[in-house]
Amino acid sequence: MILVFGSTGQVARELRAILPDARFLARAEADLADPAACGEAIRRLGPAAVINAAAYTAVDKAESEEEVALRINGAAPGAMARACAELGIPLVHISTDYVFDGTGETPFATDRQPAPLSAYGRTKLAGERAIAEAGPSHAILRTSWVFSAHGSNFVKTMLRLAETRDTLNVVSDQVGGPTSAKAIAAACKTIAGQLTTEPEKSGIYHFSGAPDVSWAEFARAIFTAAGKAVAVNDIPTSDYPTPAARPLNSRLDCAALSAFGLRRPDWNEDMNAVLETLGAKR
16 A cells, blocks of 8 residues: 555646545545654555655745645655655655756756755755655655646646736746656656665656746747647746745656656647646647
């Protein structure tokens, strides 16, 4: 049995579709704000593998709630990892491009020194380090720009705005790989399965959709595929200030994925599938 932390998030929803026999823990059963409870849940249930698909993801709010975000994104994964190490089972943990400072235009390699710009990034990095320190068989899967037919994400926001707007200003100097939650879920399943028999594959991996684009380019692709006549005006990040700084370069070097027989998913294909699900495909 695979144990999944998270129940209603984008990746957790997709994991439900491909892991019908997995046990999903909602907040009422294992609140990540109580790290000790997360470790105890693993020890009590004795799964074959653990996937952590839960996190504090309110990037801007984390600037004023870093202590809370640190418990959820830092201490809780550490507690999970210690329990997994005790039981000798693998942990797959989803992390983020926000651990990097976003400088340059070269894709960030897995061994690039992290330098987060925000509280959210710092707390996610703390989780990565706590897992590595605990030493279980593990895969830290850094991803970016997650979208799906569920929850709140860029694709759904663009569709909603298209209902009342014919022009939108969208940031064009942030570049990264949009990644579907469905693709992330499938990768987590594959990685967890392989780590159970090949723990030597433990480490940090990058997983993002291809090709890399700006938010403005992504928006145009969404509107074209959905048949929405919305003009996109490119603006710099400086024209759209937010409490938390965003990395300008979110490109991720995903070459190491080949260890699991994985490659970067085509976000355009996945985006069209999401639009079909939402009934928004032209």
